[in-house]
Amino acid sequence: MVNIQTVTVIGVTGTMGANIAGIFASFGNAKVYCVGRDIEKVKKTIPRIVQSVKADSIAKNLVPADFSTLEDCVKQSDLVFESSKEDIAIKTEIAKRVGAVLQPHAISGTGSSGLSITKIADCYPEELKSHFFGIHMFNPPYTLPLCELTPTKYSDSKLKSELEVYLKDALRRTVVEVKDSPAFLGNRIGFQFINEALQYAEKYKDNGGIDYIDALLGSFTGRAMAPLTTSDFVGLDVHKAIVDNIYVNTYDYAHETFVLPEFAEQLVADGKLGRKSGGGLYQLVKYENGLKRQTVYDINTGLYRDVIPYAFPFADKMKRRIAEGDYAYAFERLVNNHSQEAEICLSFLLKYIVYSLYATEEVGYSIEAADDVMATGFNWCPPLAMYQALSTVAEVPVLIKERLPEICEKIDVDHFLADVKPSKYDYRIYFKSGRKNK
Amino acid sequence: MSKVYILGGAQTDFERNWTKEGKGMVALLKEAVADGLEGAGLTFDDIKKLNEDNRVSCFVGNFIAEKYVNQGHLGAFLTEVNPAFYGVPSARYEAACASSSVAIDAAATKIRADEYDVCIVVGWELMKTVESRVGGDFLGRAAYYEKEGKGIDLPFPKLFGKLADETLKKYPELDEKRYMDALAKISVINYSNAKRNPLAQTRKWFMSYEQASTRDTDTNPLVGGKLGVSDCSQVTDGAAVVVLASETFIKERKIEGKPIIKGYGHRTAPMLFEKKMEDNQRSDYTLPWTRKACVDAYKRANLTVDDIDFFETHDCFTSSEYAAISAFGITEPGKEYEAIESGRIAFDGDKPINPSGGLIGCGHPVGASGARMLLDLYKQVTGTANGYQIKGAKNGMMLNIGGSATTNYVFIVGTL
Numbered sequence: 001m002v003n004i005q006t007v008t009v010i011g012v013t014g015t016m017g018a019n020i021a022g023i024f025a026s027f028g029n030a031k032v033y034c035v036g037r038d039i040e041k042v043k044k045t046i047p048r049i050v051q052s053v054k055a056d057s058i059a060k061n062l063v064p065a066d067f068s069t070l071e072d073c074v075k076q077s078d079l080v081f082e083s084s085k086e087d088i089a090i091k092t093e094i095a096k097r098v099g100a101v102l103q104p105h106a107i108s109g110t111g112s113s114g115l116s117i118t119k120i121a122d123c124y125p126e127e128l129k130s131h132f133f134g135i136h137m138f139n140p141p142y143t144l145p146l147c148e149l150t151p152t153k154y155s156d157s158k159l160k161s162e163l164e165v166y167l168k169d170a171l172r173r174t175v176v177e178v179k180d181s182p183a184f185l186g187n188r189i190g191f192q193f194i195n196e197a198l199q200y201a202e203k204y205k206d207n208g209g210i211d212y213i214d215a216l217l218g219s220f221t222g223r224a225m226a227p228l229t230t231s232d233f234v235g236l237d238v239h240k241a242i243v244d245n246i247y248v249n250t251y252d253y254a255h256e257t258f259v260l261p262e263f264a265e266q267l268v269a270d271g272k273l274g275r276k277s278g279g280g281l282y283q284l285v286k287y288e289n290g291l292k293r294q295t296v297y298d299i300n301t302g303l304y305r306d307v308i309p310y311a312f313p314f315a316d317k318m319k320r321r322i323a324e325g326d327y328a329y330a331f332e333r334l335v336n337n338h339s340q341e342a343e344i345c346l347s348f349l350l351k352y353i354v355y356s357l358y359a360t361e362e363v364g365y366s367i368e369a370a371d372d373v374m375a376t377g378f379n380w381c382p383p384l385a386m387y388q389a390l391s392t393v394a395e396v397p398v399l400i401k402e403r404l405p406e407i408c409e410k411i412d413v414d415h416f417l418a419d420v421k422p423s424k425y426d427y428r429i430y431f432k433s434g435r436k437n438k
Numbered sequence: 439m440s441k442v443y444i445l446g447g448a449q450t451d452f453e454r455n456w457t458k459e460g461k462g463m464v465a466l467l468k469e470a471v472a473d474g475l476e477g478a479g480l481t482f483d484d485i486k487k488l489n490e491d492n493r494v495s496c497f498v499g500n501f502i503a504e505k506y507v508n509q510g511h512l513g514a515f516l517t518e519v520n521p522a523f524y525g526v527p528s529a530r531y532e533a534a535c536a537s538s539s540v541a542i543d544a545a546a547t548k549i550r551a552d553e554y555d556v557c558i559v560v561g562w563e564l565m566k567t568v569e570s571r572v573g574g575d576f577l578g579r580a581a582y583y584e585k586e587g588k589g590i591d592l593p594f595p596k597l598f599g600k601l602a603d604e605t606l607k608k609y610p611e612l613d614e615k616r617y618m619d620a621l622a623k624i625s626v627i628n629y630s631n632a633k634r635n636p637l638a639q640t641r642k643w644f645m646s647y648e649q650a651s652t653r654d655t656d657t658n659p660l661v662g663g664k665l666g667v668s669d670c671s672q673v674t675d676g677a678a679v680v681v682l683a684s685e686t687f688i689k690e691r692k693i694e695g696k697p698i699i700k701g702y703g704h705r706t707a708p709m710l711f712e713k714k715m716e717d718n719q720r721s722d723y724t725l726p727w728t729r730k731a732c733v734d735a736y737k738r739a740n741l742t743v744d745d746i747d748f749f750e751t752h753d754c755f756t757s758s759e760y761a762a763i764s765a766f767g768i769t770e771p772g773k774e775y776e777a778i779e780s781g782r783i784a785f786d787g788d789k790p791i792n793p794s795g796g797l798i799g800c801g802h803p804v805g806a807s808g809a810r811m812l813l814d815l816y817k818q819v820t821g822t823a824n825g826y827q828i829k830g831a832k833n834g835m836m837l838n839i840g841g842s843a844t845t846n847y848v849f850i851v852g853t854l
Contacts, residue, residue, distance in 0.1 A: 026646070027644060053644045054644070055644055055645075055649045055657050055658075056649070056655040056657045057646060057649035057652055142644075172642065319460070323461055323462065324462075325461060325464060325468035426451070429451065429459070432460050433459070
């Protein structure tokens with residue numbers, strides 16, 4: 001394993017930068033130079049870093065710094081991790097400064113969630129290009145252990161293996177090696193699903209739109225959080241950056257599902273990004289007396305209204321069955337109910353399986369990669385486990401051909417299904433029936 | 439008398455919060471029993487057929503579902519798991535945190551007496567249905583509630599904090615810092631062992647010696663006397679199933695390589711903690727009845743501590759694991775720290791304790807812990823513990839306690 005005693009994290013005041021500094025300082029027990037633009041802001045971030053891993057004992061490992069001492073920090077570091085704004089100009093600028101003083105043995109990495117890793121590597125001096133990697137983690141890394149590791153054509157393969165061992169054994173990450181492809185694997189699969197859900201919200205705006213789609217793709221379909229609630233949580237700006245990047249730089253059968261709907265473009269333009277900006281797809285209204293009301297953006301009127309407590313018979317039955325641990329009965333309801341809602345729901349789960357298999361072939365190195373990224377980066381029932389879940393009541397390949405004829409015309413589905421194997425993840429954990437009242 | 443074989447079983451993922459998943463007792467039992475039977479190489483049809491000849495029986499261990507999920511009559515609930523359990527004799531056994539050990543004991547006795555050929559033990563507890571302070575009050579009923587629990591905030595951490603105080607009092611030559619550091623090391627060993635166990639509650643959590651040995655901080659507040667959060671097992675949801683079988687059944691099915699329960703000990707100490715401490719004046723041990731239960735088990739198994747390759751103990755708090763070290767006979771009483779400092783009880787030591795992570799690392803759904811320990815003994819001696827396998831383990835010993843070391847249960851499991 002590489003010996004990582006000292007780390008520099010650049011962009012530490014951001015959520016990811018802070019949380020990752022916590023991972024290096026705790027599991028890695030490294031001295032971490034926490035670099036931000038404003039030293040006062042960095043100092044204020046330190047308690048947040050400590051809290052992110054619930055350990056005061058790491059505070060002594062955290063050294064606040066700003067860009068004026070960046071070179072000094074880098075010179076002393078065995079690993080430099082850049083977690084700055086997702087902007088290629090900023091990242092290349094930082095890469096040049098880091099590359100100029102990086103120790104010959106040191107590793108440098110970026111937390112970019114989808115910019116070209118090769119382009120950033122190109123900013124390093126010739127002899128150090130091989131030391132640069134994409135090291136993409138998910139938020140919050142303390143509970144979501146996924147780490148997508150992206151080597152470039154320059155990368156030193158021995159160093160890559162050593163870094164992988166360090167990330168796995170010291171930092172306790174689930175490491176998935178991915179190709180230098182836009183948004184890598186997890187976000188490619190996850191945002192295909194989320195953005196198509198957003199498109200469906202527009203398509204079914206007369207049925208309610210955003211909350212309508214979330215109500216039929218909720219936690220009873222194998223995820224911790226409904227897809228559009230997830231988008232609201234990460235922010236529409238981040239969502240837009242990811243899908244735009246994929247749309248512009250890739251071309252696959254699901255290309256059009258990466259187009260951000262018009263209403264969402266408008267929300268971004270208006271600064272209505274989500275939870276972090278006080279409203280986006282949803283808006284939590286707080287009253288002076290402490291009461292809270294969850295409202296949702298109505299695509300038809302452009303106004304926020306109360307979330308509708310939808311009651312779809314298929315979904316209610318599924319939730320009741322899941323609550324009793326009768327998963328097969330729940331899936332039986334999903335497959336054999338032919339309401340518009342059940343059909344939309346099932347088609348999304350099937351499309352998720354197919355797109356995961358497709359994307360993992362393009363971006364990953366094994367079929368299990370898709371399972372690892374979705375289970376440990378999104379906390380969604382991973383595709384192979386989803387396949388197993390639906391297999392308890394139906395022949396999944398038959399179901400795919402029946403329900404997704406258009407996709408079957410575009411790609412050779414049998415080719416992708418041929419590699420399906422049992423998942424190492426237990427699907428039962430991911431299908432929830434909604435929190436019971438305490 | 440028949441030998442008591444262990445066919446196998448299963449535990450649920452102790453990281454899961456069933457309340458958050460919107461699932462209750464029946465879902466928990468369905469998953470645990472289905473997995474447990476599969477792990478034991480049985481099917482629901484086997485149960486049906488065995489029951490036709492009255493050869494199968496069930497033993498449910500649970501402490502206090504009446505409080506956590508408003509349900510009693512728990513033995514009967516297996517009929518909700520699968521119709522194969524219609525007509526199968528089944529009852530609930532309770533002895534606080536040692537509930538599933540009483541269930542194991544009852545099951546083993548029925549097999550030894552040749553009354554049933556297959557006995558299914560199901561231990562479970564759902565604890566995340568309530569806030570931790572409310573749950574802490576429920577758990578106070580494992581002590582003398584009227585005198586030691588009622589109206590007291592988190593009674594159990596306080597009782598085991600007192601055990602730490604009493605340990606220091608009993609062994610005046612034991613330096614306090616040395617003792618507290620030994621407790622911190624116990625915590626760190628359990629957390630680090632849990633990292634190898636894919637079903638452990640804390641497998642993703644961070645813990646270090648620095649963190650565990652620095653108590654009374656924001657992230658490691660004191661919870662009972664000198665003990666910090668890092669000295670405590672956490673509130674856990676979960677179930678564990680183990681299936682026991684008779685020699686007749688093993689021969690009939692031509693099953694090979696299954697271990698047996700070689701011995702057990704069961705001793706009940708005075709209910710009140712104060713009386714326990716008065717009582718221990720006559721002994722070199724802080725917990726003499728815990729020690730006696732171990733001695734009984736060794737005697738019944740005709741083995742000594744030298745024959746035991748690993749232990750699973752009841753580290754509800756680090757202070758209880760500390761006391762267990764001499765109770766097992768690994769060290770003299772008062773010298774427990776030696777086995778900790780020298781690394782003997784670490785994963786790669788000669789007497790590893792809690793390769794699973796124990797209650798602190800793996801989790802402590804109270805009514806499931808005894809069954810979970812027996813399952814871990816089974817996994818180790820059959821070489822199926824995967825990532826946390828102790829190489830060449832032939833005999834293992836478990837200690838499961840209820841209350842403030844009031845009910846003491848010990849089992850030794852080994853290969854023939």
